[in-house]
Amino acid sequence: MNDDTPASGGPRTRDIISTHSVFGAPCWVSLTSRDLEATQEFYSALLGWRWRGAKLGEHFRIALADGVPVAGIAAVAAMWQMAVAWTPYFAVPDADEAVSRARERGGTAAVGPLSFPPGRAALLADRDGATFGIWEGELVGNWEAWRRAAPTFIRLKTRNAFDSALFYGEILDWASGKPGCCEVEYEGGEVVLRSRGDVVARIDSGAVESAPDPTVRPHWQIHFAVADVPGCARTAEKHGGSVLSEEEDEAILRDPDGAQFTVTSRRSR
Numbered sequence: 001m002n003d004d005t006p007a008s009g010g011p012r013t014r015d016i017i018s019t020h021s022v023f024g025a026p027c028w029v030s031l032t033s034r035d036l037e038a039t040q041e042f043y044s045a046l047l048g049w050r051w052r053g054a055k056l057g058e059h060f061r062i063a064l065a066d067g068v069p070v071a072g073i074a075a076v077a078a079m080w081q082m083a084v085a086w087t088p089y090f091a092v093p094d095a096d097e098a099v100s101r102a103r104e105r106g107g108t109a110a111v112g113p114l115s116f117p118p119g120r121a122a123l124l125a126d127r128d129g130a131t132f133g134i135w136e137g138e139l140v141g142n143w144e145a146w147r148r149a150a151p152t153f154i155r156l157k158t159r160n161a162f163d164s165a166l167f168y169g170e171i172l173d174w175a176s177g178k179p180g181c182c183e184v185e186y187e188g189g190e191v192v193l194r195s196r197g198d199v200v201a202r203i204d205s206g207a208v209e210s211a212p213d214p215t216v217r218p219h220w221q222i223h224f225a226v227a228d229v230p231g232c233a234r235t236a237e238k239h240g241g242s243v244l245s246e247e248e249d250e251a252i253l254r255d256p257d258g259a260q261f262t263v264t265s266r267r268s269r
Contacts, residue, residue, distance in 0.1 A: 023092055027139050091139060107126050230246070
């Protein structure tokens, strides 16, 4: 993920970190969309992102926050018959092994592993239907800068947090004791994932697999840190998005294309 991420690009840098030394943690987020220009305009207005191209072609862009690449946009939803959605990618040392482990435990592989030099990627779904990606290869060069400029964290809404933690732990080597692995804790009824001491993901129970409301079905939710949650909610509405729920420090939003995400106050990080 040095110059191009799984579906949407990453930064060039001299300081290369590989998934062989850092693994199991979220390492990128990407958005599939239908309209590249409209998507860029919306997230620029909402989050102040700037953009650059990606080697994968004219349908791909890389989002920059204060010059740091933080996310990828791929306008391929219609072309590749894919859902419009934000997807987290997790670092793995071996994509083939991770896919095999997922299948053995009841998950499915929708795409890949495919080669995206300098690495390989696959798009998977866990046994409750939540979609996620894996990446083997070079990570965003200044990975710590990405972690602080990118999402506050990601959250899995699932049927059973303990069961999901076992599923992902066996695929991604969480709490395995291997150098560089993620740590798993249970706090207040939810699973908390830490990488190098930082909270990078949470897993909550209570999702309903067959619920008509997509916010209730099992899914990974991307959280972006902002200074003004109510202001973001009003900006989203002004630029064609919608507000699914809103509190003082957190709001679930939907962009004009239908992709769901959360904005979280920096005060609550």
